[in-house]
Amino acid sequence: MAKFLIKHSSPLKGEIKIGGSKNAVLPVLAASILTEGDCVIQDVPYLSDVLTMEKLLESLGVRVSWDKDAGAVTVSAAGKLRAEASYELVSKMRASFLVMGPLLARLGEVKAPLPGGCAIGSRPVDLHLKGFSAMGADIIQEHGFVRAKARKLKGARVYLDFPSVGATENLMMAAVLAEDQTILENCAVEPEVVDLANFLNSAGADIRGAGTDTIKINGVRELRGTEHAIIPDRIEAGTFMVAAAITRGDITLTNVLGDHLKPVTAKLKEVHLNVMETERGIRVQCSDRKKIVAADVKTLPYPGFPTDMQAQFMSLLTTAEGASIVTETVFENRFMHVGELKRMGADIKIESRSAIVEGVKSLTGAQVKATDLRAGAALVLAAMTASGETEISDIYHIDRGYCQLDEKLNQLGAKIQRVE
Numbered sequence: 001m002a003k004f005l006i007k008h009s010s011p012l013k014g015e016i017k018i019g020g021s022k023n024a025v026l027p028v029l030a031a032s033i034l035t036e037g038d039c040v041i042q043d044v045p046y047l048s049d050v051l052t053m054e055k056l057l058e059s060l061g062v063r064v065s066w067d068k069d070a071g072a073v074t075v076s077a078a079g080k081l082r083a084e085a086s087y088e089l090v091s092k093m094r095a096s097f098l099v100m101g102p103l104l105a106r107l108g109e110v111k112a113p114l115p116g117g118c119a120i121g122s123r124p125v126d127l128h129l130k131g132f133s134a135m136g137a138d139i140i141q142e143h144g145f146v147r148a149k150a151r152k153l154k155g156a157r158v159y160l161d162f163p164s165v166g167a168t169e170n171l172m173m174a175a176v177l178a179e180d181q182t183i184l185e186n187c188a189v190e191p192e193v194v195d196l197a198n199f200l201n202s203a204g205a206d207i208r209g210a211g212t213d214t215i216k217i218n219g220v221r222e223l224r225g226t227e228h229a230i231i232p233d234r235i236e237a238g239t240f241m242v243a244a245a246i247t248r249g250d251i252t253l254t255n256v257l258g259d260h261l262k263p264v265t266a267k268l269k270e271v272h273l274n275v276m277e278t279e280r281g282i283r284v285q286c287s288d289r290k291k292i293v294a295a296d297v298k299t300l301p302y303p304g305f306p307t308d309m310q311a312q313f314m315s316l317l318t319t320a321e322g323a324s325i326v327t328e329t330v331f332e333n334r335f336m337h338v339g340e341l342k343r344m345g346a347d348i349k350i351e352s353r354s355a356i357v358e359g360v361k362s363l364t365g366a367q368v369k370a371t372d373l374r375a376g377a378a379l380v381l382a383a384m385t386a387s388g389e390t391e392i393s394d395i396y397h398i399d400r401g402y403c404q405l406d407e408k409l410n411q412l413g414a415k416i417q418r419v420e
Contacts, residue, residue, distance in 0.1 A: 001393060001394065001396070002395050002396065002418055002419065002420050003391055003392060003393045003394075003395055003418075003419050004380065004383070004390075004391070004392040004395050004406060004416055004417070004418060004419075005389060005390075005391055005416070005417040005419055006365075006380065006383035006384060006386075006389065006390045006391075006392065006414070006415065006416050006417075007365075007388075007389050007390075007415040008365075008384070008385065008386060008387055008388070008415070009247050009384040009385070009413060009414045009415055010247070010413055011247045011248045011249035011250065011286070011413070012243055012244055012247045012249035012250075012251055012384075012409070012412040012413050012414060013249050013250045013251065013412060013413055014251060014252070014411060014412045014413070015251070015252040015253075015254060015280065015281075016240055016251060016252075016253060016254070016408055016411065016412060017253075017254045017255050018232045018233055018236050018237045018240070018253055018254065018255045018256050019043070019045040019071075019232070019233055019236060019255075019403050020042075020043035020044055020045045020071070020229075020230035020231070020232065020233060021045075021191075021192060021195070021230055021231050021232060021233040021234065021235075021236075022045055022047055022049055022050070022233060022235075022236075022400075022401050023095075023165075023190075023192045023233075023235070023308075024191070024192040024195040024196070024230050024231050024233075025041065025044050025045065025050060025230045026049065026050070026053050026093075026095040026098065027095070027098050027169045027173070027192070027196045028041055028195065028196055028199045028228065028230065029041065029050070029053045029054070029057060029064075029073070029075060030053070030057075030095075030098040030099045030101075030102055030173065031102055031173050031196060031199060031200055031203075032057070032062070032075035032077055032102075033057070033060070033062060033077045033081065033099060033102035033103060033106060034077075034102045034105060034106055034173065034176060034177060034200075034203070034223050035077065035203055035204075035222070035223035035224055035225055035226075036076075036077060036078040036222075036225075037076075037078070037203075037223070037224045037225020037226070038074055038075070038076045038078075038225040039074070039075045039076075039203070039225050039226055039227075039228070040072060040073075040074050040225075040226075040227040040228075041072065041073045041074075041075065041199075041227075041228055041229075041230065042070070042071065042072045042227065042228065042229040042230065043071055043072075043229050043230040043231075043232075044066075044071055044072060044073045044230060045071075045230075045233065045403045046068060046071075046403055047399065047400060047401060047402070047403055048396065048399045048400045049093055049095065049400045049401060052089055052092050052093045052096065053093070053095065053096065054066075054073075055086075055089055056085060056086060056089040056090070056096050056099060057075065057077075057099075059082070059085075059086045059089065060081050060082050060085065060099065060103070061077075061079050061080055061081040061082050062075060062076065062077045062079075062081065063075070063076040063077075063078075063079070064076075077106075081103070081106065081107060083103055083107050083109050083110050083111060084110075084111040084112070085099055085100070085103075085110070085111070085112040085113065087113040087144075087145075090112055090113045090114075090115050091113060091115070093115070093400075094115040094166070095115075095166070096112075096115055097112060097114075097115040097125060097128070097166065097170070098166065098169060098170055098173070099112070100112050100128065100132075100146070100148065100170060101128075101132070101169075101170040101171060101172075101173040101174035102173045102174070104132060104137060104148050104150060104153065104174055105153055105173065105174045105175075105176065105177040105178065106177065108149065108150055108151055108152070109147075109148065109149045109150075110147070110148050111145055111146070111147045111148075112145065112146055113144055113145050113146075114144055114145070114146065125146070125166075125167075127160050127161060127162065127164050127167035128166065128167045128170045128171065129141075129146065129148075130158070131156075131158045131160075131167060131170070131171040131174070131184075132148050132150075132153075132171070132174060134156040134157075134158045135150070135153040135154055135155070135156045135158075135171075135174060135175065135178055135182065136150050136152070136153055136154045136156070137149060137150040137153065138150065152178070152179060153174060153175070153177070153178035153179070153219075154178055154179045154180060155175065155178050155179060155180035155181045155182040155183075155217075155219060156182055156183075157182075157183045157185070158171060158182065158183070158184050158185065159185045159186055160184065160185065160186045160187060161186070162186075163186055163187060163188040163189070163213065163301050164188060165188040165190050165192065165193060167188075168184060168187045168188040168193050168215070169188075169192075169193060169196050171184055172184065172193075172196065172197065172200070172207065172210075172215060172217060173196075173200070175217040175219065176200055176205040176206075176207065176217055176219065176220060176223065177219060177220065177221075177222070177223070178217075178219040179219050180218075180219060181216060181217065181218050181219070182216070182217045182219070183214065183215070183216050183217075184214070184215045184216075184217070185213065185214050186213055187209075187210075187212070187213050187214065187215050188301060188302070189211055189212060189213060189301075189302055189303070190301075190302040191211075191231055191234065191257070191260045191302070192231070193210055193211070194210045194211040195230065195231045196210075197210030197211075197215070198210075198228070199226070199228040200223070202226040202227070202228055203223040203224055203225070203226040204220055204222070204223045204224050204226075205217070205220060205223060206218040206219075206220055231257065231260075232255045232256050232257055232260075234256075234257070234260040234261055234264075234306070235306065235308045235309060235374075235401070236401075236402060237253050237256045237260075237261055237264075237282070238261060238264040238306070238308075238309045238312065239309070239312050239377050239381070239402070239405075240253055240284075240408075241253065241261070241264060241265075241268060241275070241282070241284045242264075242268075242309075242312045242313060242315070242316050242381055243381055243384070243409065243412070243414075244273075244284040244285070244286065245268055245271070245273050245284065245286060245292065245316050246315060246316045246319060246381050246382070246384065246385050247384055247385055247414075248286040248292075249284075249285075249286060249412070249413075250283070250284070250285045250286065251283070251284050251285075251412060252278065252280050252281055252282070252283045252284075253281045253282045253283075253284070254280055254281040255281065256281050256282050258277050258282060261282065262303065263303060263304060263305040263306065264305070264306070264309055264313075265282075267295055267297060267305065267313065268284065270295045271292050271293055271294070271295045271316070271317075271320060272287065272290040272291065272292055272293055273285070273286060273287075273292070274286070274287055291320075291321050292316070292319060292320045292321065293320055293321050293322055294317060294320045294321065294322030294323055294324040294357075294359060295317070295320070295324055296324055296325045296326070296327075297310065297313055297314075297317075297324065297325075297326045297327070298326075298327040298329060299327070299328050299329050299330050299334075300329060300330070301330070307328065307329075307330035307331055307334060308374050309374070310326060310328055310334060310374070311334070311337045311374045311375045311377065311378035312374065312377055312378045312381055313326070314326050314337070314338075314341070314348075314355065314357060314378060315341065315378040315379070315381040315382040316381070317357045317359065318341060318346040318347070318348070318357055318359060318360060318363060318382065319359060319360070319362075319363065319385055320357075320359040321359050322358075322359055323356060323357065323358045323359070324356075324357045324359075325354055325355070325356055325357070326354065326355045326357060327353060327354045327355075328353050328354075328355075329353065332353065334372075334374075335350055335355055336371040336372060336375055337371060337372075337374075337375035337378050337379065338350060338355060340368040340369060340371065340375070340379055341363075341368075341378070341379070341382055343366045343367075343368055344363045344364055344365070344366045344368065344379075344382055344383075344386055344390065345360055345362070345363045345364045345366075345386075346360060346363060346382070347359075347360050362385075362386070362387055363382055363385060363386035363387070364386055364387050364388055365383065365386045365387060365388030365389045365390040365391075366386075366390060366391075367390075367391045367393070368383075368390065368391070368392055368393075369392070369393045369394050370392055370393070370394045370395055370397040370398055371394070371397070372397055373397045373398065373400050373401045374401075375397070376392065376394070376395060376397045376398035377398060377401075377402060377405070379392050380392065380398070380405065380406075380409070380416070384409070384414055384415075384416075395418075406418050
């Protein structure tokens, strides 16, 4: 098992390019199943989660080829496809369940195990299955698997009880080849949903309203091959913005979309960071004249503060002046990093779905463990400001969502050693 050894860092300074979005590329790769034509997907991050999706697609009979230098992937689902998804692969990553909608739409049947992924809380697939059922699919759950069958999906009106990103994406993919019109209400409005809709539309789908709470999909007979560039990763960008803040540094991010980062930008300004949009991208700078101060954070679906940035921001607040309250409303188990931060000297108390964070003068290095993807990133951030050396184990979680995080941070002046 690989681990990070991290020493106290001086203020990070420099410029870093943000990669393509993990949460956008996974559904786009799954959606490639819907067409027999070649799909060329650009700005694909080389992440373990992306490689898991590649293996899953290949196990279904899809051809996937990489051009790593160009960061492009070509997907061809022209051959005979299998309708059963691998338990081993789907149990590794929750996003694997997104192949269910495309397979059901194209083959008329699919069998998939209930998904795995980070243990950050209950994320039932009931909303996905409710939507498939409304479109005419017969659903059977048995022995940890879900089986869906439909000779031909039919358009329907589906109201999501919660604006789930995964359910919105899965049902949107299923609906593009269905008969007549499907209307999805109370949808997720995340940028990744819009990116998936843009990909599908470029392949010949008829989707309107992505990015709002109501999406209308007029079914088409077939999709064609297409080319598509993945949007920048707003969570990777937010993590580097917090890295500038926690080390009291000065970092410029390129390949970013400022509109996607508004809630993170607003909170960084609230704690006294300078955040400026420049011709190069976004610059995050800690002012010498102002101390980092406490702020309250509450996670919400987009465009609220992202749950995927809660752990990283909590690391920053452990070094702020005053007391902060961090409230998690999306996932009930997303405070697993708190115990690890406390091992480093953080003063945090949990009360139900809120954490009270009292800023301390300094954190200290310790042996800690990455309990999930974003928790691991939070520990890396905390370790850079801690005195002494910090050892972070189970960093395979971090590699699921960050491409060469250690190397990128080292380019900015961090002291991170990866030990295999």
